[in-house]
Amino acid sequence: MDEEPHSANKRNKREDAPSPQRQNDAERIIAAVEQSRDAILRGHHADRDQNERDNQRSRNIAWATFIGVCVYASLTLLQYCNMQESLKHTKDALRITERAYVNFGFADGKFMRLLPLEVNKPIVVAVHLQNSGRLPATRVVINYGISRPIKPGMTETLQPSPFHHGSSCDPRKDVLSKHPDWVESIIPANAVETRYLFVPTHKLSSADIDTIKKLGSEIAVVGFVEYCDGFDRVQCMSFCASYKDDARKDFVPCLRGITDYCPLGFGPPEQK
Secondary structure (H helix, E strand, C coil): CCHHHHHHHHHHHHHHCCCHHHHHHHHHHHHHHHHHHHHHHHHHHHHHHHHHHHHHHHHHHHHHHHHHHHHHHHHHHHHHHHHHHHHHHHHHHHHHHHCCCEEECCECCECEEECCCCCCCCCEEEEEEEECCCCCEEEEEEEEEEEEEEECCEEEEECCCCCCCCCCCCHHHCCHHHCCCCCCEEECCCEEEEEEEECCCCCCCHHHHHHHHHCCCCCEEEEEEEEECCCCCEEEEEEEEEEECCCCCEEEECCCCCECCCCCCCCCCCCC
């Protein structure tokens, strides 16, 4: 009777104890779970690393694109500046070679011509303006004064009207009604125009003519020639010449002569 309960207990213990097969299955399951976990973690880490590499690659591409755009923009700006500078030099060269150039020319071998002095008439000096440029000279104006001797060592300068300097090549910007004596003309390229300089309000008497002849006919003209050069710029030329009543019977330039500019304070205003 006592052996049967003991045997039953042994059987129960054997039944409760895990069998080697079950233990192996549990270990395989745990190992499989751990492998799956490790695989998931490795995949997650691989994805994260790949994302970081992709992001870094994208950042590198973005920076490379930005740098490329900056370099391209810099090169384009430099090229534009060079083109503008080249265009400016081309315009300057074109203006120098093609613009109108007005100077005094000769006619019949004379630089200027003094018309015969007559009673009740003013002193008249004929000048010859020549345009040696390739474009017409427009708004050609002469501001001048005529000097004549009145006694030894003393002269009188006659001026037809106050000087009026052109400030623009657009005639609409000048109030011409304020300058009734204003005379302007157009001189075509390679053409010569004769202008007559005189002061209509100062007429000579017989005594004036005798004095002028007695003092060697020292008549002088001084002034400025202003004109537009075809490129919307007002040019100015200053001149001074005196008559020589000798074998030459002609005007010769004064000491300062003829210059292709006007002294500061004379002529048209500064232009940019």
